[in-house]
Amino acid sequence: MKLSEIGEFGFIERFAHRFEDLITPPAMGIGDDCAIFPANELYDYVFTTDMLVEDIHFIRSKISPFNLGHKALTVNISDIAAMGAKPVGSFLSIAIPANVEVEYLDELMEGYHQLSQRFHIPLMGGDTTRSPEKLIINISVIGRIGKNQSRLRSMACAGDIIAVTGFLGDSATGLKVLLENHKTSWLTDYFVQCHNRPNAAVEEGIWLGEQNGVHAMMDISDGIASDLKHILKASGKAAIIETDKLPISGQLIEYAEAKRLNIIQLATSGGEDYQLLVTIKDSEFDSIANAFKKRFNKPLYPIGQIEEGKPQISYFNNGEPTSEPGSGFNHFV
Amino acid sequence: MKLSEIGEFGFIERFAHRFEDLITPPAMGIGDDCAIFPANELYDYVFTTDMLVEDIHFIRSKISPFNLGHKALTVNISDIAAMGAKPVGSFLSIAIPANVEVEYLDELMEGYHQLSQRFHIPLMGGDTTRSPEKLIINISVIGRIGKNQSRLRSMACAGDIIAVTGFLGDSATGLKVLLENHKTSWLTDYFVQCHNRPNAAVEEGIWLGEQNGVHAMMDISDGIASDLKHILKASGKAAIIETDKLPISGQLIEYAEAKRLNIIQLATSGGEDYQLLVTIKDSEFDSIANAFKKRFNKPLYPIGQIEEGKPQISYFNNGEPTSEPGSGFNHFV
Numbered sequence: 001m002k003l004s005e006i007g008e009f010g011f012i013e014r015f016a017h018r019f020e021d022l023i024t025p026p027a028m029g030i031g032d033d034c035a036i037f038p039a040n041e042l043y044d045y046v047f048t049t050d051m052l053v054e055d056i057h058f059i060r061s062k063i064s065p066f067n068l069g070h071k072a073l074t075v076n077i078s079d080i081a082a083m084g085a086k087p088v089g090s091f092l093s094i095a096i097p098a099n100v101e102v103e104y105l106d107e108l109m110e111g112y113h114q115l116s117q118r119f120h121i122p123l124m125g126g127d128t129t130r131s132p133e134k135l136i137i138n139i140s141v142i143g144r145i146g147k148n149q150s151r152l153r154s155m156a157c158a159g160d161i162i163a164v165t166g167f168l169g170d171s172a173t174g175l176k177v178l179l180e181n182h183k184t185s186w187l188t189d190y191f192v193q194c195h196n197r198p199n200a201a202v203e204e205g206i207w208l209g210e211q212n213g214v215h216a217m218m219d220i221s222d223g224i225a226s227d228l229k230h231i232l233k234a235s236g237k238a239a240i241i242e243t244d245k246l247p248i249s250g251q252l253i254e255y256a257e258a259k260r261l262n263i264i265q266l267a268t269s270g271g272e273d274y275q276l277l278v279t280i281k282d283s284e285f286d287s288i289a290n291a292f293k294k295r296f297n298k299p300l301y302p303i304g305q306i307e308e309g310k311p312q313i314s315y316f317n318n319g320e321p322t323s324e325p326g327s328g329f330n331h332f333v
Numbered sequence: 334m335k336l337s338e339i340g341e342f343g344f345i346e347r348f349a350h351r352f353e354d355l356i357t358p359p360a361m362g363i364g365d366d367c368a369i370f371p372a373n374e375l376y377d378y379v380f381t382t383d384m385l386v387e388d389i390h391f392i393r394s395k396i397s398p399f400n401l402g403h404k405a406l407t408v409n410i411s412d413i414a415a416m417g418a419k420p421v422g423s424f425l426s427i428a429i430p431a432n433v434e435v436e437y438l439d440e441l442m443e444g445y446h447q448l449s450q451r452f453h454i455p456l457m458g459g460d461t462t463r464s465p466e467k468l469i470i471n472i473s474v475i476g477r478i479g480k481n482q483s484r485l486r487s488m489a490c491a492g493d494i495i496a497v498t499g500f501l502g503d504s505a506t507g508l509k510v511l512l513e514n515h516k517t518s519w520l521t522d523y524f525v526q527c528h529n530r531p532n533a534a535v536e537e538g539i540w541l542g543e544q545n546g547v548h549a550m551m552d553i554s555d556g557i558a559s560d561l562k563h564i565l566k567a568s569g570k571a572a573i574i575e576t577d578k579l580p581i582s583g584q585l586i587e588y589a590e591a592k593r594l595n596i597i598q599l600a601t602s603g604g605e606d607y608q609l610l611v612t613i614k615d616s617e618f619d620s621i622a623n624a625f626k627k628r629f630n631k632p633l634y635p636i637g638q639i640e641e642g643k644p645q646i647s648y649f650n651n652g653e654p655t656s657e658p659g660s661g662f663n664h665f666v
Contacts, residue, residue, distance in 0.1 A: 123355075
């Protein structure tokens with residue numbers, strides 16, 4: 001059987017249940033952004049790992065080594081942020097083909113170090129090896145969070161407001177610019193920067209994790225159409241998304257008009273924006289959003305609501321039901 | 334500059350020092366088998382990660398998927414054992430080329446699961462993605478150990494007896510059999526089994542870590558000629574190895590004679606035996622070795638001694654100085 005027939009999640013489902021009886025709660029494994037290891041009375045450790053493969057996740061000629069090192073770490077600390085945790089250490093495994101020079105690797109480590117320094121995350125170990133052809137980067141990050149304070153995908157409640165921490169669709173547009181070789185302009189530079197040098201919402205994640213009204217949380221890596229479904233499945237809830245409320249940058253509005261792009265599809269299915277997707281208790285949303293605005297000088301954007309029902313998303317546009325704009329990225333197709 | 338000019342450790346040295354000031358002791362990073370994270374008054378967590386790349390670390394046609402899954406986890410829990418720690422959770426990142434079928438992956442996960450079950454190590458997360466060509470496996474393992482009880486490479490003292498937990502050279506002979514397509518026999522089957530299905534000395538590592546007289550410890554992945562040097566560098570000590578005392582299996586003695594193989598070179602530079610290499614306080618060696626024999630029904634083999642001096646190994650054969658048998662494996666040559 002071909003893997004493309006069952007996909008990533010189909011493959012994981014084939015073995016994940018067999019390992020379940022080996023876990024001793026309150027430790028927690030497969031099924032969230034991070035695994036959880038209890039440490040002491042005050043805090044837990046959380047743990048995540050992600051692999052970036054050349055020509056699958058990045059094209060070497062389309063991203064500078066500095067940005068590649070920076071982004072590879074970003075996508076991992078984004079998973080830590082999605083638990084509400086603070087990253088405290090990273091591990092880097094790298095398989096290097098013969099045509100990659102030491103100077104390239106120095107720049108890659110420069111990007112990795114700059115981000116490590118910004119959030120004070122030591123590189124604590126790893127593995128370095130040769131690769132026959134492609135550059136492969138696997139990063140693991142450990143985070144720390146207050147005892148039992150991790151925000152899980154299973155914590156969404158009916159009535160919760162669904163919100164995101166920033167613009168959606170800019171990174172997907174940057175990927176489009178790169179793959180289709182759009183003519184360079186200040187606009188395309190903006191999108192490519194969003195795609196090649198994303199920011200992880202580390203401080204936002206820690207802050208949101210401290211608010212009692214914040215229920216489920218995850219980071220947006222595959223697009224909300226796909227990522228929100230993980231929250232719905234884990235929580236056993238349905239959701240509505242109001243597409244007219246999705247936060248879209250002025251740049252994307254301008255570029256989409258010129259290029260006739262489908263903004264809603266880019267914003268819901270594009271992926272790699274690394275904003276946080278949160279569900280917040282209805283009655284506390286306004287005060288949390290106000291405090292968020294004061295703390296980060298930007299809005300927390302409400303885009304829909306959790307409801308009772310089967311784990312699926314209903315889309316509305318200006319109050320009218322509308323069809324699903326497209327589905328999330330599947331690495332195996 | 335080509336990476337082959339500076340090697341794996343040369344590359345790591347280019348950036349490792351820049352991350353040192355980001356670590357807050359007692360946490361510990363690059364430079365040992367594992368990194369250490371303090372958990373509470375009773376124990377620490379230790380952490381290791383290793384990447385296996387097709388055609389660099391394994392050849393798909395030369396190892397069954399079951400054994401590949403088993404071995405990929407073994408090499409990681411061996412690093413945990415080398416700290417004296419107990420493995421408590423694993424993480425698997427896997428990049429899968431289109432020509433690998435689901436049935437192959439099922440068998441690989443079967444081998445991974447069998448070992449996980451044997452030592453009660455839950456698989457707690459990971460990442461699954463597509464690969465353009467080669468099968469790539471990155472595994473991370475977390476272990477737990479009594480507070481400040483980790484056995485480090487830096488702990489060797491002058492006068493310590495150097496010992497290993499089992500036969501050396503069998504795995505390297507297995508690799509030779511596979512690469513040179515030796516004619517199959519019960520002997521070659523034994524060596525191939527040693528190479529493709531090695532055992533991690535988990536229980537031995539935990540037991541040795543509980544003995545006060547055990548100082549430095551690491552696992553033998555590249556061969557003692559290379560691995561012992563890490564202990565010597567970290568401890569600032571020299572060592573003598575008595576090549577006539579190296580534990581060699583009856584199978585290797587027989588096969589080496591028939592095939593005219595250099596036993597000492599295989600035993601010191603071959604690698605992948607995953608035995609433990611320990612240094613033990615001289616005055617306590619006999620009692621520890623006796624207790625080890627009672628507990629594991631096999632000897633702890635003394636092979637040399639730590640001395641004051643520059644970090645280098647002097648080889649002796651039946652009391653006479655002899656030359657270095659060859660050097661450890663360098664992935665980049």
